[in-house]
Amino acid sequence: MYTLLSGLYKYMFQRDEYCVLILGLDNAGKTTFLEQTKTRFNKNYKGMSLSKITTTVGLNIGTIDVGKTRLMFWDLGGQEELQSLWDKYYAESHGVIYVIDSTDEERLSESKKAFEKVVTSEALEGVPILVLANKQDVETCLSIPDIKTAFSDCINKIGKRDCLTQACSALTGKGVNEGIEWMVKCVVRNIHRPPRQKDIT
Numbered sequence: 001m002y003t004l005l006s007g008l009y010k011y012m013f014q015r016d017e018y019c020v021l022i023l024g025l026d027n028a029g030k031t032t033f034l035e036q037t038k039t040r041f042n043k044n045y046k047g048m049s050l051s052k053i054t055t056t057v058g059l060n061i062g063t064i065d066v067g068k069t070r071l072m073f074w075d076l077g078g079q080e081e082l083q084s085l086w087d088k089y090y091a092e093s094h095g096v097i098y099v100i101d102s103t104d105e106e107r108l109s110e111s112k113k114a115f116e117k118v119v120t121s122e123a124l125e126g127v128p129i130l131v132l133a134n135k136q137d138v139e140t141c142l143s144i145p146d147i148k149t150a151f152s153d154c155i156n157k158i159g160k161r162d163c164l165t166q167a168c169s170a171l172t173g174k175g176v177n178e179g180i181e182w183m184v185k186c187v188v189r190n191i192h193r194p195p196r197q198k199d200i201t
């Protein structure tokens, strides 16, 4: 009877957990995206005012549940000296969200270089990547085709993995749900691929 009840409890309430990294240059909008995501997916979450978010020095952690899937986000600081810490988290992550500031044409090539390092990292082989072209609420921002053109020589480095470029505004929430729902599908589908380090230890 106990086994039956505990099995039923697990079936109803236990969730599969996946770790998702949020990467990108400083000022791209990563923490704003995380706060917007938590507000949208956690019913009673009263987040901080988005306008009060300041640059991340360590990391921010956030969790959301989408159906039977739990995503745990690690939002890392994007400043140059903090980028060297990103790869410490690669082995344990099941998905990556890479955020680009679509209003910052000047730093686009810097962002592309950082993105290249991420996609060519062996520790992230096969891990799905959601590329967010953020700040699309700003009228003068770069369009998705503009950004795809600027990142075009990365395409053959992406390898065999799921990758989607999504227009987004972390501030207004546009494109946030679509991006998250895509990520959920990918990490769940990826369960049949080799497990991440965390799953082995």
Ligand SMILES: Nc1nc2c(ncn2[C@@H]2O[C@H](COP(=O)(O)OP(=O)(O)OP(=O)(O)O)[C@@H](O)[C@H]2O)c(=O)[nH]1
Pocket: 024, 025, 026, 027, 028, 029, 030, 031, 032, 033, 050, 051, 053, 054, 055, 056, 057, 076, 077, 078, 079, 099, 134, 135, 136, 137, 138, 168, 169, 170, 171, 172
């Ligand atoms: N217009 C607009 N501004 C945004 C959007 N997302 C973020 N911002 C602004 O961009 C600035 C940086 O946002 P953060 O979320 O702190 O950026 P971050 O990527 O976490 O930066 P670091 O923590 O330094 O790596 C803030 O002033 C945000 O309000 C957006 O979608 N639209």
Ligand SMILES: [Mg+2]
Pocket: 030, 031, 032, 054, 055, 056, 075, 076, 077, 078
């Ligand atoms: Mg931040």
